[in-house]
Amino acid sequence: MKRTLAKSAAALAVAIGAVATALVGPSAANADTTTPTSPPALSDAYGLTRLPxxxxxxxxxxxxxFVITVSxxxxxxxxxxxxxxxxxxxxPSDYYSNPTKRYPVLYLLNGSTPDADVATYFSAYPAVGGSAGMIFVMPDGGPRGWYSNWLNQNSAAGAQRWENFHINQVIPFIDLNLRTKADKQNRAVAGISMGGFGAVRYAERHPDLFSQVASFSGDLDLSRASMDLRMAVVASLTTPLYTPVVGSDDLYGTPYPFSVNYPYSDVLWNDANPGAHAAALQGLGVSVYVGNxxxxPVPPVEDDGDPYGMFFEWxxxxxxxxxKAALDAAGVPSYYxxxxxxxGTPWAECRGGHNWLCWKISLDDYIPRLQQAFGVTGAA
Structure with missing residues (x-):
């Protein structure tokens, strides 16, 4: 049965970065005779403190x-x-058997869903494994953090400075504690749905940190031309599906052209739109994956019988x-x-929807290309 408009908007907000159902786990990293029985010790640093x-x-x-917890x-x-x-x-599978070797890093960002937990979010993707020859880091992006420092830091959600957390704390924490190649050429960022937006946002705002960026079903237009997606982001703030409920203006101020409150217009939403800063990606490897x-001519019916997320991907x-048009206008090449x-494509199984099957296939396509960019080969 078709849902009400309000419920559809809330559901769209959930699946704009929907969690991939963890049906299968990634292949275990290939062990070697020098592998310890526990993860490496990681030191508190850059404002991050380890918790049990x-x-x-x-x-x-x-x-x-392994999964760690930081405050x-x-x-x-x-x-x-x-x-x-x-x-x-x-x-990587040879991390312990080659104690002087350093590795490139892929930061992989989660999508939006209530109770999002990166401990399980990426468990359905075999490409995320020890055989890829790189370090994967999957930091918490929250259920609706939107990879941004919110305008209102006094909302019911408390401190929400996600960009500070990831850029100023997580990246240097990883470089300090693990044997990374700590430079732009050996660092990439990618994400699913909300995480695809976050990956592109971070690459545009910090092109000195990343050489590669990828978006999988990312909501890559927050301009007035895509008010539907803007309202989906607003729904993630205001719907009871996400707790605590916060205000529609807490993230980027008013989503509407005019307001009596600061910043008095949707200027911050327009600035957060990835297309507005496409030129900043010049020189980076840009990959974009999406279905239809x-x-x-009209979106499919969104109801409980849509396990493939067709409504959302439409x-x-x-x-x-x-x-893509903004990239082309800026003269930025992309793998689109x-x-x-x-x-007729490898994505036939997922029917071009907003679901983990599509993202699994996209990651299977992307990781070998990233290996080539990093100049690494996968382990047997």
Missing amino acids: TAPKPNVPNTAHD TAEVAGTAVNDGGHHMRIVL GGGG WLQGANQHF VNYGDGT
């Missing part, structure tokens, strides 16, 4: 694939993340096309894959 991580079913906790003054902790913020780390939710196709409804 409660055991959770089906969550990796090996020397190569920070930049972002309020949550109960689902043991009072802080989970961070999953996957090390089955296509058609809206994202237009947003990604707008972003619109797999439509999947027909």
